[in-house]
Amino acid sequence: MDRLIVYPGQIPLETDLLNTNKYAMIALAKLSAAMLGTAMVVNGLGCVPTGPASLQVVVNPGEVYSLANIDATAYSSLPADTTHSILKQGISLDPVTLSCPAPATAGQSVNYLIQVAYLDTDAGLITLPYYNASNPTQAWAGPGGSGAQQATARKGIANITAKAGVSATTGAQVTPAPDAGYTGLWVVTVANGQTAITSANIAQATNAPILPADLLHAVQQSGLITGVDTGAANAYAVSYTPAITALTDGMVLWFKAKTANTGASTLNVNGLGAQPLIGGAHSALQGGEIVASGKAMVVWRADISAFVLLECTGAALQVGAGTQSQHAAQVSQVQSHGMCRLAKSGANLVLSPLNGNRLIINGVTQAVPAAGVSLAPAGLTASTVYYIYAYMNAGAMTLEASATGHSTDSNTGVEIKTGDVTRTLVGMEYASGTTTWAGLCRSWFNDPGFAVSAPFTAGAPTASTSYVELNSAYRAAFLLFAGEIVNGSATGTAANSSVANCNTSLGFDSAVPEDTCNAAASPTAGAGTAISVSVSKTGLAEGYHYLTVLGSVSSGTGTWGGSGTKGTRTVASVYIAPRK
Template identity: 80%
Template structure:
C-alpha cells in the first residue's frame, strides 16, 4: 500500500490529502479484487414490490463492484489516470423506486430489465472559501473570488436504471440486453391490465452477478457453487450467481435436479454449452443415477471434456470395474444368475387355478445383465382366474397349453408377486418381456412353466428346483420301425422352454427270441444319444428303460426303433422336464 510522506515544518499541500485518499482507495481495490476477482459483482440490490403493491418496484440498498479507471477526470489537483483500472465499490444506501407500467394492448406483456453500473460521482457542490493574499482578513468566495461552486466529494455510486423491452403477445416478449457498461440484475414482467407487481412478476436476470449472500456466509453455505436445475430429463441446465464464465479443471459444483435421468445426460452451466456428464467409471450415464429432487455433485475434467457425476443423493452410483477384494463391484460383476434359487418348490395336488411358489432365495433382474436383486423367504401365490400382480398378465389362461410363471419385484416398495403369461406357443425369456408388467415392478425371473388342462387350470404336478414332475404322458406308440433318427414332437408333454426331458422307452414284441432296440437323441446328428435295447424277449413281454436327454430343438427329440423279428410296439413316455 502506498503512503504519502509529510515532513515537520512543511507547508501542507492539498495533494498530500488527495494522494492519501487515492492510495487508500487503490489498496482497498486491490484487496477486494483478490477476494472477488475483477468481474462485476453485486451484493444486495434486491428487487421487491412496493408496499402497498403498485406498478413500481423497489431496488433495495447494496453495492456493486466493477472495474473502472482510477480517475477518469482530474481529482482536484491530481490529474486524471485512465491508464490504470481498479475494482471500485459503488454504494447505494437508500432504496430506489422504478416504474414499470403495463402495456396498453390487450394480450400483450412486456419485460423490464433492471440494470446497474458503477459510476464516479462528484457531489457536495458548495462555494468554498479561498485564501486572499491581498487581504488575508477577507477570504475569497470561490477560487479567485469567482463565487463558483465546487464538488467536495468524489463518490463511488450505483447507477440503477429500468430498461423497457418491446411489448409482445404474452409469452413471446423478450428481455432487452443491458446497455454498455451495465449488468442486468432483475427482470420484471408486466401484462396488459395488470395493476400491481408482486414477487411472482420479478425474477433474477440470467447470469446476474449477484452474490447469494454476504461472502462469508455464501462460502459457509456453499451458495456460490449450488444452483437449481431448470433443464429437462437428461439435459440439465444450471445458473450460478455470480455467473461462472469459464469451466476450469477440477471445478466442483452442486445442483438440485429437477428431473430424473433415464439415459446418457448433459449439463449446461450458465449457458456455456451442454457438456457430457459421465459416471465414476467415465462411462455415459445409463439411467437412475440422478433422481428428481436429488442433490447432485459434479467435477469438471478438462482432459476428457466432461463433467463427472460424483454422486446424487438417492441415485445409483456408477463405479469402475472392481479389481481388488475391497473394491465396489459393478452390477454385472455381482454373483447370481437370474432365476437361480435355493430350495425352489411348487405343488399342485389337483387341477387348480391357484398355486404357491416358495424358495429360500431367488435372483431376479430388471434385464439380462441389469439391476439384480436377491430375494429371501419367497412365498407367493398365483391365481390364473385374475389378472395383474398375482394373476395372468392379461387375458385368460390357455386351455391344454402352458403357463409361464414369473416372480416379479418392486424394489421401491419391496413388493413381490407372481405373474402368469401364456407360454403355449412362445419361448419365454428368463426376465419378463411382455407389455403388461404391473406398475412399479421392475425386476423379474421365470420360476415355473406349467401345463394347463382343458379348463385352463394348472394340472396336477410338482416342481423341485427347475424340474417339473408331471403325470406320465405318452408321446409315441407305434409299430413302425425307424432305422435312422426321426424327429418326435413333445409338444403334448413339455413346453417350449423345456431344456431337458426325462422319460421311458419301451418295446413290446409278439415273437419269442427276437431283439428290440431304441435310441433317443437331442439332434438329428445323434448328439447326446441315449440307447436302450433288449434281446431274446418273451412274446408279449414289454422291455422298459429310463432315459434322460437334453432338448436342443424346442419340444423335439429324435429316435430310432427296430426289432429283429415279429411285430413290436414301440412307446415313449415323458414324466419330467427341466426348463
C-alpha cells in the same frame, strides 16, 4: 500497497492527500479483486414491491463491484489515469424507487429490466475558500476569487435504472438487453390493467451476478455453488450466482433437481451448453439416480468432457463394480440372476421362471413372466445351432434365436450376445428344419442335464476288420456348452458269422475310435454275445455333436443286434450332468 511519505517541516501539498486516497483505493480494489475476481459482482440491491403496492419497485441498498479506470477524468490536480483498470465499489446507501407503468393496450404485457452500472461522479459542489496572497487576512471565494463552485468528493455509485421492453401480447413480451456498461439484475413483468406490482411479478434476471449472501456466509452456506434446476427430466439446467462463465476441471456443484431422471441425462450450467451427466462408474445414467427435489452433487471431469454425478439425496447411486470385500457392489453383483430355465415345450422353446424370476438384461434386473416367454421355430436354417437370447422389447421380455455366439459382459459379468449388451444368453437349440426345433435344447441357467439314446431298430452288420460307423441312422446327437463332460456308452449284443470277434468302440462326430473297446467272441458261428463300452469325453468344442457306435471283426461278418423291441437291441446313449 503504496504509501505516501511526508517529512517534518515539509510544506504540505494537496497531492499528499489526493495520492493517499488514491493509493488506499487501489489497495482495496486489488484486495476485492483477489476475493471476487474481476467480473461484475453485486451484493444486495434486492428488488421488492413498494409498500403499499403500486406500479413502482424498490431496489434495496447494496454495492456493485466492477472494473473501471482508476480515474477517467482528472482528480483535482492529479491527471486522469485511463491506462489502468481496477475493481471499483459502487455504493447505493439508500433505497431506489423506480416506476414500471402498465402498457396501455389490452392483452399486452411489458418486461422492465432493472439494470446497474458502476459510475464515478464528482459531488459536494461548494465555493471553497482560497489563500489571498495580496490580502492574507481576506480569503478568496473560489479559485482566484472567481466564486466558482467545486466538487469536494469523488463518489463511486451504483447507478440503477429501469429499462422498458417493447410491450407485446402477454407471454410473447421480451426482456430488453441491458444498455452498454450495464448489467441486468431483475425483470419486472407488468400487464395491461395491472395497478400494483407484487413479488410474483419480479424475477432475477438470467445470469445476474448477485451474491446470495455476504461473501463469508455465501462460502459457509455453499451459496456460490448451489443452484435450482429449471430444466426437464433427463435435461437438467441450472444457473449459478455469480454466473459460471467456464467449466473448470474438478469444479464441484450442487443443484436441487426439478424432476427425476428416467435414463441418460445432461446438465447445462449457466447456458454454457448441455454436457453429459454420467454416474460414478463413468457410464450413462439408467434412471432413478436423480429424484425430484433431491440435492444432487456433480463434478466436472474435463478429461472426459462430462459431469460425474457423485450423489443425489434420496436416489440410487451408480458405482463401479466391486472387486474387494469392502467395496460397494453393483446390482448385477448382488441381485439374483438366472432364475429361469429354457426348455422345449411342444413345437416351441419356452423360458420359464424357476426358483424366483430374476434375469439381468442390459444391466437391469427384469422379471421373467409367470407364464414364460415362448419362441416359435420360424425362418430357421436347417442343421444350424442357434443361441437363444432374452431382451426387452417395449417393456416386454422377448426371445431371439441367433447364430451369433456369446461372451461375458466385462461390466456386469452377464453372458451376452457378443457385441450386444441388450441380449442375455438363456440357452441354445438346434434347428433340424426351417420350422422345426430338434429337441436338443440346453438351458444356460438351471440346466437339468441332458440324456439321449439311439436304439438300433435293425441289425447293423459289418465285415470290416478296422473300425467303421455301424449305421449313421443310429447317432445320439446332443448340444454341448464349452467345458462340459460328455458320458457316452453302448450296450447290446453282437454275433459273428464265424467263430471270431466282434469289436465294439465309440466315436464322437466320426469313425475315429475313443479309448474304449469290447471284443466279443462268438463261441459258435452266429452266436450272440453281450457288449458294453463307455467313455467320458472332455475337450469337445461348444455346439452340435453326436455319439456313434463303431464296429470291426477279426474275420467273418459281425452283426450288432437291433429290433423294434426294447431290451433286445443295441443302444448308444449320451449323458451330460446338470449345469449349476
